[in-house]
Amino acid sequence: MSRVLYGINPAKEIIRHKPGEVRRLLLRRHKGGELEEIVKMAAENGITIIHHATSQELEKVTGTKKNQSVAVIADDYRYVDLDDIVDPERKGKGHALILVLDGIEDPMNLGSLVRSADAAGAAGLVIPKERAAAVTPAVVKASAGATEVIPITRVTNIARTLEWLKGKGIWVLGIEAGSELDIYSMDLKRDLAVVVGSEGGGIRRIVRERCDFCASIPMAGKIRSLNASVAGAVALFEAVRQNRDRKSGLNGSHKRGY
Secondary structure, eight states, X not given: OEEEEESHHHHHHHHHHOGGGEEXXXXXXXXXXXXXXXXXXXXXXXXXXXXXXXXXXHHHHHSSXXXXXXXXXEEOOOOOOHHHHSOTTOTTSOOOEEXXXXXXXXXXXXXXXXXXXXXXXXXXXXXXXXSSOOXXXXXXXXXXXXXXXXXXXXXXOHHHHHHHHHHTTOEEEEEOTTXXXXXXXXOOOSSEEEEEEBTTTBSOXXXXXXXXXXXXXXXXXXXXXXXXXXXHHHHHHHHXXXXXXXXXXXXXXXXXXX
């Protein structure tokens, strides 16, 4: 089985990080620029199967005109096991940060969240197997190729997964509009899993009940909600900020269930 990636950044990332999975590289004829850079990267990584395609061929292979004149035929995407995200030897390496998505359905939102999680230095993402977006060519493109860098696992049951994470000493924070607590008043200097709910319904009740605490993101505008991908990015980077600035946050007095 194989999959198709398209776009400049996704092509670069899979060539850079997973060259052994590349079966074929297709791109329009080029003179300089980023396409020339991709060809050079491919050669440096031992990728020799390069085909100069027409615009029509690229559109047929990728299913879109917005392919930036490059496509990669690669092995199927490989999800990792949950154990691969939770490092048992993480002590002394800084606090763990994991993003858990409870039913994100929009590929653009999933791609954006993957990109933000990688940028924040998260250990990986957890997504459901059912009723949620999976890693598709559109998600890879929206993530700017971050899907090829950060580990992603798919699980059958998000609620049970949160209980498993808590058993590993990881605290679970649900991001939910309307929560009395806000993320800027909380101590996030800990091993942390950040849960973001679906675009329409937010975090499901059964998942919310497994969170150690829920918090909102304060907003000053008249529209009191954020896109799921934006909310996830804000929460991740607040955790990053607190872990870089030891003077911020509270004194670590939170107890589970707070």
